[in-house]
Amino acid sequence: MTTKSTADAAMTREQAQQRVDQVHAFRAELAQLEAEGIVLLAPDQSRVLRTHHDDLLAQLAQRFDVDRTQAEKQMSLGMRIASLFGAVALSAAVFLFFYRFWGLLSVPVQVVLLTTAPILIGISVEVAARREKTLYFAWLLALVAFASFVLDLNIVASIFNLPPSPGGFLAWAIFAFVFAYTYRLPTLLLLGISCAGIWVAAILTSLTGVYWPALVMRPENFIVAGALALVASAFHSRRDEEDFAFIYRFVGWIAVLMPFFFLSEWGEMSYLPLSGIAARRLYDVLGFVVGAGVIYVAIRRQWAETMNVGALFLVLFLCLKLYDWCWDWMPRYLFFLLIAGVAIGLLAVLQRMRTGAIRHR
Secondary structure (H helix, E strand, O other): OOOOOOOOOOOOHHHHHHHHHHHHHHHHHHHHHHHOOOOOOOHHHHHHHHHHHHHHHHHHHHHHOOOOOHHHHHHHHHHHHHHHHHHHHHHHHHHHHHHHHHHHOOHHHHHHHHHHHHHHHHHHHHHHHHHOOOOHHHHHHHHHHHHHHHHHHHHHHHHOOOOOOOHHHHHHHHHHHHHHHHHOOHHHHHHHHHHHHHHHHHHHHHHOOOOHHHHHHOOHHHHHHHHHHHHHHHHHHHOOOHHHHHHHHHHHHHHHHHHHHHHOOOHHHOOOOOOHHHHHHHHHHHHHHHHHHHHHHHHHHOOHHHHHHHHHHHHHHHHHHHHHHHOOOOOHHHHHHHHHHHHHHHHHHHHHHHHHHHHOO
16 A cells, blocks of 8 residues: 655644644553553554654655654753854854944944854855755854844944934835745744834824823833734634744734733823723723633634733733732731632633633634
């Protein structure tokens, strides 16, 4: 019997790793069922199944260099950590090199170095990606290229005495997106989304007549940036690009929820035509409603990262409100007892929401 390859040409490395994990889980469950006498495959069926899985694992390992054992997974984690430390150290070396010798160079030489450095490092990313399937070195060099580009724009602005502009965040975002989508690098995507979100908030702030560096004084602009990231996550989900979709959701929900902390404390920052006290009370209510809604949606959609963000937000928001309402007049032991009771109640509510969501699937 000929084994048909199921390694799709459009498959990403993350999807290939998921397929490998599914094969191992299937084998473990099948062995358990056979040991319990529930399922007994004929010798020919067992041989064909094992041959098919062995061929599939070999194909995936050859094309994507996936982790086929627990030891390989631990080694990959160590390599990711080493790559991160290497990227930070190499970026620091580039910065210190510029800092050490920059004053000795003429302006034309400075401009040439600033122009060529990110380009040369970007070319090295392509060379590394062609030589290594796991992309650890490409990821390291891409982070260094991004750090160099951020440094370059700041130095150029300093050389020519240019005023601060939110356009820098847009340029950094585009630079990060190019590497993220070209080489499927989640870390660069995270950096790109963050820079793009800051750019959106800065532009909205400047449109209101406020100098854009004061964007933190208009938290509602970040809600708009977060909503755009959530729209992008839906687009990626429809294309079965869950590895990027979950990053957009993660950053998007953080951007949407974080402003509630500030607006519930300083309502004067809100665009709403309300007094500071009325705005604070409104965002007190909205914080709990939106937080609970995020958790409910996350449970229904099985979005683990959204569930974690929503639960953490709701717990911290609740603790903040209890501190505002009770700390000044309530005995300390009673205050912490109240927090413990609320935490237990919240746990019970979340469990009920989870059960209800499972029943509606």
